[in-house]
Amino acid sequence: xxxxDSYTNTPELFDxxxxxxxxxxxxxxxxxxxxxxxxxxxxxxxxxxVKSDSTNTLCNKDSEVPPIGIVWSVTNEQGYRKRxxxxxxxxxxxxxxxxxxxxxxxxxxxxxxxxKTIKMxxxxxxxxxxxxxxxxxxxxxxxxxxxxxxxxxxxxxxxQEVELRNIITDTFISLDKQFCDEKVKxxxxxxxxxxxxxxxxxxxxxxxxxxxxxxxxxxxxxxDSRTVLxxxxxxxxxxxxxxxxxxxxxxxxxxxPDHPEKAYNVSNxxxxxxSSGGIPRKRPNIEPFEKRGMxxxxxxxxxxxxxxxxxxxxxxxxNHLMTLNMGGSMGDLxxxxxxxVISCRPDVSVVKIDKSVDNMLLIATDGIWxxxxxxxxxxxxxKVMSYISKQLNEESEVSEELLNKVTSKLVxxxxxxxxxxxxxxxxxxxxxxxxxxxxxxxxxxxxSS
Numbered sequence: 199x200x201x202x203d204s205y206t207n208t209p210e211l212f213d214x215x216x217x218x219x220x221x222x223x224x225x226x227x228x229x230x231x232x233x234x235x236x237x238x239x240x241x242x243x244x245x246x247x248v249k250s251d252s253t254n255t256l257c258n259k260d261s262e263v264p265p266i267g268i269v270w271s272v273t274n275e276q277g278y279r280k281r282x283x284x285x286x287x288x289x290x291x292x293x294x295x296x297x298x299x300x301x302x303x304x305x306x307x308x309x310x311x312x313x314k315t316i317k318m319x320x321x322x323x324x325x326x327x328x329x330x331x332x333x334x335x336x337x338x339x340x341x342x343x344x345x346x347x348x349x350x351x352x353x354x355x356x357x358q359e360v361e362l363r364n365i366i367t368d369t370f371i372s373l374d375k376q377f378c379d380e381k382v383k384x385x386x387x388x389x390x391x392x393x394x395x396x397x398x399x400x401x402x403x404x405x406x407x408x409x410x411x412x413x414x415x416x417x418x419x420x421x422d423s424r425t426v427l428x429x430x431x432x433x434x435x436x437x438x439x440x441x442x443x444x445x446x447x448x449x450x451x452x453x454x455p456d457h458p459e460k461a462y463n464v465s466n467x468x469x470x471x472x473s474s475g476g477i478p479r480k481r482p483n484i485e486p487f488e489k490r491g492m493x494x495x496x497x498x499x500x501x502x503x504x505x506x507x508x509x510x511x512x513x514x515x516x517n518h519l520m521t522l523n524m525g526g527s528m529g530d531l532x533x534x535x536x537x538x539v540i541s542c543r544p545d546v547s548v549v550k551i552d553k554s555v556d557n558m559l560l561i562a563t564d565g566i567w568x569x570x571x572x573x574x575x576x577x578x579x580x581k582v583m584s585y586i587s588k589q590l591n592e593e594s595e596v597s598e599e600l601l602n603k604v605t606s607k608l609v610x611x612x613x614x615x616x617x618x619x620x621x622x623x624x625x626x627x628x629x630x631x632x633x634x635x636x637x638x639x640x641x642x643x644x645x646s647s
Contacts, residue, residue: 267635268317268410270305271601272296274628275609277565281622293324293403294563294628295331297339300602307343309411311350317410318342319630323423323563325522326401330529333377334405341369342407342418353414353548363546366418370405374528374542381531385514393515400516402529405544406450408561410634413551415559418544419450420526423563426450427549428583430556430636443587444558446579448549452567453526456498459487460525460541464503469539471501472521505532505539556596557634558586562608565627569611569618582608585617586631596633605629 274296277288297320298305307316320338322331345365353359384398404421417425428444453460455471464471465484473479482497503525507518516532526541527533533540551557560582572578589604590596608629611618 267637268632269596269598269601270319270630270632271598271605272300272319272628272630273602273605273609274626275565275611275624277624277626279623288623288625289328291328292626293328293331294565294626295322295324295328295335295403296320296628296630297335300598307347309350310347314412315410316343316346319408319559319561319632321406321423321561321563321628321630322403322528323421323565323626323628324401324403325527326520326530327399328401329399330377330401331403334373334403334528337373337376338370338405338407341373342366342409345369346409346411351411353412353416353550359548362416363548366407366416366546367544370418370420370528370542370544374534377529378531378534381529382514385516385531389513389515397515400520400529400531402522402527402531402533404453404524404563405528406561408559408632410551410559410632413553415448415547415549415551417448417450417547417549419546420453420528420542420544422452422454422524422526422567423561424450424452424567426560426579426583427551428558428560428586429552430558444556444583446576446583447552448547449575449579450547451492451494451545452564452575453524453545454499455501455503455523455525456495457525458485458490458493458495459543461495461498462487462490463541464525464539467537467539468506469533470504470506471498472504474500474502476521503533503540508535510535551634553637555636558583559630559632559634560586561630561632563626563628565625566608566611566629569621569624569627571615571617571619582617596635601631601633605631 274292274294276292278285279288305317305319308314309316318339320335322335322338324331345362351358351362353362381398381400388395388398404423405419406421406423406425407418408425409416415427419425425448426446427448429447430442431445433441433443451457455461455464462484465481471479471481479498479501482495484495502521502523504521505518511518511532514535516535518532520532522530522533522540524540526543528542530540534542566582567578570578570581572581586604586608589607590600594600607614608617609627611624611627612620
């Protein structure tokens with residue numbers, strides 16, 4: 199049995215090193231992650247830079263051109279458990295990580311070849327610890343900006359679209375390999391020291407990258423965080439009152455165990471689907487992804503993945519009793535030891551944004567989606583977009599402050615019965631809202647000049 203994602207002959211993207219203690223103490227401006235950055239990611243003046251052919255900074259105060267039209271906000275809430283009326287945090291630190299932070303323009307760069315803007319938003323939901331999402335957040339930021347800057351992309355050309363999707367896919371695979379190789383070295387060092395001291399943490403995360411470039415949304419998703427793009431449409435009102443609502447026109451596909459490609463990878467490489475009670479679930483007839491296409495397996499909804507131990511896992515001393523409730527992830531060394539039961543391969547979509555209408559981009563972790571009153575993905579997307587539409591005052595200009603009020607309501611799930619089920623346990627959650635106003639060709643030219 200072979201894994202879908204082969205790590206042989208995968209190019210190394212960067213020379214990556216963890217920062218030393220002194221470097222970690224430096225305050226890195228504009229909301230960049232503070233640890234596990236690329237070597238020379240931060241220069242002596244504190245500017246946030248990326249090692250690439252371009253010398254542009256992510257945010258250069260002297261030459262920065264404010265983004266035209268786009269407004270965004272992000273809010274998160276640390277997960278907690280309620281017991282006897284008191285709240286207890288689920289984790290020591292929130293394991294949801296996002297880039298950039300609010301009130302910062304580091305999300306935008308100017309393409310060094312064509313002068314068009316590249317806007318990026320990244321979300322990583324950790325499981326097993328908070329280190330993996332920090333690492334992947336920083337490295338994905340650097341790697342994806344580099345990919346976008348290295349070529350004068352014309353995404354109306356189908357060949358270039360396919361090329362970009364393939365490069366981003368290879369980028370995710372390379373980042374995952376790099377992380378897992380580092381984890382292997384940590385375990386080997388731990389074993390050489392007689393397994394004394396702190397045992398390495400085998401953690402992982404989801405990773406979702408959204409790039410807005412030249413009128414297109416580029417979405418790369420591994421795991422079960424989700425992106426939904428809504429377009430503003432007129433809604434029929436029984437009193438003939440003109441109202442508008444954001445209607446979903448694109449959604450990333452959650453890489454849960456029922457995902458067709460991921461389910462085949464799990465099945466083909468010896469993974470076992472477990473029910474919530476830990477009992478092996480009868481496996482449906484799982485077909486090769488090329489034959490089945492993007493048709494999910496409803497029989498596998500709610501399952502967890504277990505991978506039996508093997509000689510290499512035992513040699514490294516990795517805890518093999520862990521299970522994972524998703525079909526795709528970054529990190530998670532246990533599941534990446536060959537044959538890789540869990541795949542890191544992202545679903546990559548290139549979506550043309552309808553410039554004739556306003557659009558709203560929602561990017562959120564499963565702490566939002568898993569707590570909703572509805573189970574079906576399409577219904578969830580419609581209901582949340584409808585809720586967002588109601589919160590936006592039609593008479594007001596969409597501002598960061600207004601979006602922040604909406605994201606704050608989205609992450610406050612307790613007592614919000616309009617959207618969420620009442621629970622005693624709430625997972626970490628994060629929600630981005632990115633408002634993309636309708637634009638004319640003239641405005642597009644000004645934005646890219």
